[in-house]
Amino acid sequence: MDNLEQRGHLLTEQVNPNSQNLDKLSSLELVELFNQEDEQAIAAVAAAKTQLAEAIERTAQALRHGGRLFYIGAGTSGRLGVLDAAECPPTFCSPPELVQGIIAGGAAALVRSSEDLEDRAEDGEAAISQRQITELDVVVGITAGGTTPFVHGALQAARRRGATTIFMACVPENQVSAEADIDIRLLVGAEVLAGSTRLKAGTATKLALNILSTGVMVQLGKVYGNRMVDVAVTNKKLRDRALRMLQDLTGLNREAAGILLEQSGKSVKLALLMHWTGLGREGCDRLLAQHNGNLRAAVDSHQK
Structure with missing residues (x-):
């Protein structure tokens, strides 16, 4: 120095x-x-x-x-x-x-x-x-x-x-x-x-x-594509962002996306996994844990 x-x-x-x-x-x-x-x-x-x-x-x-x-x-x-x-x-x-x-x-x-x-x-x-x-x-x-x-x-x-x-x-x-x-x-x-x-x-x-x-x-798997799927839904702006992500990635309307978000415990990542795999929240929790929270890896493993 x-x-x-x-x-x-x-x-x-x-x-x-x-x-x-x-x-x-x-x-x-x-x-x-x-x-x-x-x-x-x-x-x-x-x-x-x-x-x-x-x-x-x-x-x-x-x-x-x-x-x-x-x-x-x-x-x-x-x-x-x-x-x-x-x-x-x-x-x-x-x-x-x-x-x-x-x-x-x-x-x-x-x-x-x-x-x-x-x-x-x-x-x-x-x-x-x-x-x-x-x-x-x-x-x-x-x-x-x-x-x-x-x-x-x-x-x-x-x-x-x-x-x-x-x-x-x-x-x-x-x-x-x-x-x-x-x-x-x-x-x-x-x-x-x-x-x-x-x-x-x-x-x-x-x-x-x-x-x-x-x-x-x-x-660390906190992103899917270029979406912040691990976003914390803590205010109106972030809830709106979460709903728009779910709508864009699943094709659901806003009302259905809102129901899915609530079922997931306000976790976009879990909501997406539940929608794409048909598994319940607990099953998706386990699947994500098996893949260290990486959504893409969890989805890919379920589709094999």
Whole structure:
């Protein structure tokens, strides 16, 4: 890890030549510049596709064997990790403990800047200890500039415990090195506003986390085709989505789809399996369990 007092050389701290007259631009010119620069976030994720694919595969394997996924970061990076973790339960009906976000400063740092807390490596180590992370778990350290002591402390502690570790940063390896099983670099270049990594770096990080968590859940069987069949039916919008899925995939009218959804205990996955196999709820529960919750595998096995 490089000396924190000499961060000026980092890619994330450089001055962007395309925005040197930022304060002279019209509103339209400013929007056009941001739009142009944001294209680099897409390219950065594409350049890291091999590492992201490996992260998906290793994380899915860990979660199949009882492991958990942790995101850990400070500031914007920490908030993005917490956001991605928080969105997994409603999207995939996953238990809250399966994917967790850890941010330096705790919950208070989500709404009020606590960037000074990122300098404490020992707090990162303590966070790993508090959550009793083991060799079954996966820990993703997120730090745009790559130097955050809180993240490095956490990753080192996780490695000592045998966990799978993933490092995600927006600087090249020759600027900041890291000890991790998978090293993901999202090289978006200098920010429109020099050093403001909530911009392109934050966008690329959000894209990468979207891909990682969704890819893992797909591999865990929480998706059928491109439908979120494990969606938690907890409000009117999600009930409507569940009913539309059932109608589209079964050909039932809305009333019949609603009856089927209630019979399944508001589980779209169970409702579909009940409809396609003719089995009752308990039989479908057993069939799904035999196939680790994978709907397609359960359906295929019944049709053989």
